[in-house]
Amino acid sequence: MAKIHDNPNRDEWVKKIAGLTTLAAGVALLTDFRVKHLSPFKTDFSLELDGQWIECKIEEKVALLKHQEFNDKQFLNNCTCGTEAQKIADKVVAEMDACTDQYVAEKIHVNFRLANKPPIMPVNIFLDTDRLLGNKLMELRNTDYYALPLEELRKVRGVKVITLQ
């Protein structure tokens, strides 16, 4: 039987990652991988055990490709797609500022992370934006925290009750 940390899933992805030669291809693979396998709202659990390790290996490769293709100024200010990072950050912060629904807010925050987590967005801009989004999300989530009984909360979250004893 395959070993826990040394298994065919990881081998397959290591080969795939080694084949990446351009930043654009690396970013496409990374963002697609995060949405499919690492989103809190994912429905595909096939890489549940190895997903974070594989993500880490794709990130390493994307960081190297970014280092090859970007100059110093771009490195600090631009996302891997070339867009000015602060513009993306300002837009998502404005969207969050206008949001009053915690479930919409958590999607904004989760999607921001899936799309921009470094090395896609420069870390100096990502972390500050993440802080601002987190502040607002926590405010919305913790307001009237006990307002809904558990039965209602389960419905709002959209879970299926398998058993309650």
Add this chain to the structure above:
Amino acid sequence: MAISSATKAATDALAVNRAPVSVGAQEVHRWLQSFTWDFEKNRTKYSTKYKMANDTKEQFKLIAKEYARMESVKDERQFGSLQDVLTRVDAGNRVHPKWNESMKVISNFLEVGEYNAIAATGMLWDSATAPEQKNGYLGQVLDEIRHTNQCGYVNYYFTKHGQDAAGHNDARRTRAIGPLWKGMKRVFSDGFISGDAVECSINLQLVGEACFTNPLIVAVTEWASANGDEMTPTVFLSIETDELRHMANGYQTIVSIANDEAASKYLNTDLNNAFWTQQKYFTPVLGMMFEYGSHFKVEPWVKTWNRWVYEDWGGIWIGRLGKYGVESPASLRDAKKDAYWAHHDLFMIAYALWPTGFFRLTLPTAEEAEWYEANYPGWYEMYGKVYEEWRARGCEDPNSGFLPLQWFAENNHPIYIDRVSQVPFCPSYCKGASTLRVLEFNGKKHSFSDQWGERMWLSEPERYECQNIFEQYEGRELSEVIAEGHGVRSDGFTLIAQPHTSKDGKLWTLDDLKKIGCVFADPLKSL
């Protein structure tokens, strides 16, 4: 030659704030605090719903040099005792073997807590804006570094001078297989350093330190002494002398946000969640370590818990914060119910899962069974009888081919793991308050054992994604998992964990386990 702007700023500041003529520590402290920063554009580095006040004071008012002088004296006493007196009297070998095993868990786990507390208080330093408050957190950062070293040293000392080193040394290598690790990481890591910075302070200082260091760091010294361990009190009481500063920091954190309108909206929710997070693990685990990890008993855990957690913390300490709008957590009453039986339930599961640990467990002797029954009427009927059956089937003997885990399967008592706390529970065979709740979200099933954890998950599902051992190793054979997870001694085949502490008893090996053919299965798959 032009002077730098920093030098000029310092020169200007000195012109306004003359250096004190005396070296009195309090005067120097006052003087240092007058060097403040411009807070107009200051912001916390980490997310928080709260705004800490700029003029918060702290109670200890220590300057770094005075702090270092004080701590060095404490270290001299502590290390002097350990390296000289206690080594000469062979203290390491005078410890009861059962307690020797408990210290593998207690000191290794506390080391993780202290290590994360370094980061937690660093985070609070970044979040606070008042110079005095920052100074208080700075003192705590230094304390936590000291405590991390001290906890590591306890296990080093036991390894070098004590009995059965395996597990005292390098326990962390088994972290992927032992289910106790994940719950510990939940309280000591996630609770202290992830999420809202102030909520982290509530987890660490207001609950972890003000509530649970008394039963953990003080009570443990009594149990240690009663079981022949002189090293642990020497170190842990030295640690505890610093904990007062941490409790004071927690108090001042609350004071700093008391006038922020956010406090009235969020504070009691954060406190309730923090309390439940911490107690859900500490209440059963500490009770289990003290009562089942000792031969000589001090007092029933339920009494210790009631005194320190319910009366002293929930009543007096939280009562003092009442003027700032802080209320005793709503979950305190449920926790009180857990304090009676939860550690008995957990020991039963821990013993059943013994091969996954890094320590040796022992079933209660007849004398101990009497103590349990006297202090927890109904204990024998629920637990004592089962332990007699396990012993009769040879659970301690590697040749028996019997693991207590089989008893749970044979009697249709599946063991689940709570998604939020990561604490294992068996809802069909327990006397504690655990109830099974299984929810499916996006096609994945999650089990919970109480209403508080379920609500925490429903509110923030992305925060509690940790996989448990049944999910990780489903379909794998137990001895293979343990071999890959480094659960063996230096010979490469004898397990670190053992189901007894007898010096004459045989030690289980990977082969003994393999013969049983135990395969991991996820109980949620069958629901």
